[in-house]
Amino acid sequence: MLTPEMPSRLLTEVEIERFWTDGVIIVRDFYPENWVTTVRDALNEICGLQDEETESAKDPRFRADAYTWHTNDRLRDFSLFAPTAHAVRQVLRSERINLFCDQIFVKQAHNVERTPWHHDFTFFPLSGDQIASVWTSTDPVTTAESALEFVAGSHRWPQRFRPLGVGGVVKSVAPLSQTPNFDADREQYQIMSWDMQPGDAVIFHALTLHGARGKPAGNLNRRAIATRWCGDDARFTPTGKELQIPWSHGLKAGDPIGGPVFPQVLPQINEEEISARMNGPIPPDKDLVRQNMELASRFEKVAL
Ligand SMILES: O=C(O)CCC(=O)C(=O)O
Secondary structure (H helix, E strand, O other), X not given: OOXXXXXXXXXXXXXXXXXXXXXXXXXXXXXXXXXXXXXXXXXXXXXXXXXXXOOOOOOOOEEEEEOHHHOOHHHHHHHHHOOHHHXXXXXXXXXOEEEEEEEEEEEOOOOOOOEEEEOOHXXXXXXXXXXXXXXXXXXXXXXXXXXXXXXXXXXXXXXXEOOXXXXXXEOEOOOOEOOOOHHHXXXXXXXXXXXXXXXXXXXEEOOOOEEXXXXXXXXXXXXXXXXXXXXXXXXXXXXXXXOOOOOOOOOOOOOEOXXXXXXXXXXXXXXXXXXXXXXXXXXXXXXXXXXXXXXXXXXOEOOO
C-alpha cells in the first residue's frame, strides 16, 4: 500500500477546531529539510532562478502557475508523497483526500505587487465544504512584507467574491461581487498572519479570504507553493465561466473528485490513477489550452 510520508506529529484536536473556527492554522516545522530543498530546486528550475537573492531590481517578476505537478517531477513527488495530505485529512475530518492541484507563487525580490484579497473557492470548479490548501515558502516571510494574511472566520461568510488573481486579473466572467478592501479598514477585521521559516506551513479553508503584501524582505526571492486538496464532500461543479483545467479529466458536473488528474492520495495513494504520471510528465491538452486562452482574453483586468 503506497501512502504519503507521515508528518513528524499529528495535529491536535485544538488545532483542528481552530481550523474550523478561524479558517486557517499555522503548523511550525511541518516539512522536513528534504522537502524544502525539493520544492526550492523545483521553483528555481521552473522560474530560472539561481539563488536566494536577486540583487538588481530589473524586471522583478511575480510568477504564478498551476498544475505544475503534471509536468515537473520534483513537484509531483512533493504533491503526492510529502506529509501534506495527512494534515489535510485531519483538518477536513475526511475519509478520502484527493489532490486537486498545486500552484506556485514565486515573488522575486524587489517585486512590490500585492497578492489581491481573495478566496480560492471561486477560482475552482468545485463545490463542498471539505476543500483546503496548504501554503509554504522556501524562504523566510514576515507579516510586515510577504507572508499570507487571512481574515479570520471569513470562510463562514455567505458571500462569494470574484476570483481576483495575481496581476489583477479576474479569472472568471461570472457576475460575482468585488472583494472588500480589507487594507482600508484593517481594524474592523481579525487579520491573522505569521512570520514563517522554511518548513512552516499554513493550512486554510478554500473560503477563507486571504492575500499578501507586496514585497519580499530585502533582496530575498519568495519562493512559495500551495497544494489544494479535496475531501469526501467535494464535487466537480464547473460553471463554464472560469478557466477549465487544461488536462482532460472526464469528470461531469456532480462527480466526486478522482482520476489521474486529481488522484486519491489518502487513505492510500491510488496507484492506478498515478501510474501514467509516474512514467513521465503529462503535458496539457492543446485544445483545452486554446479554449482557456480564448476565455482568458475576456477576463477583466483591474488596478491593484
Ligand atoms: O503566495 C501568494 O502570494 C498567494 C498564495 C495564495 O493566494 C494561495 O495559495 O491561495
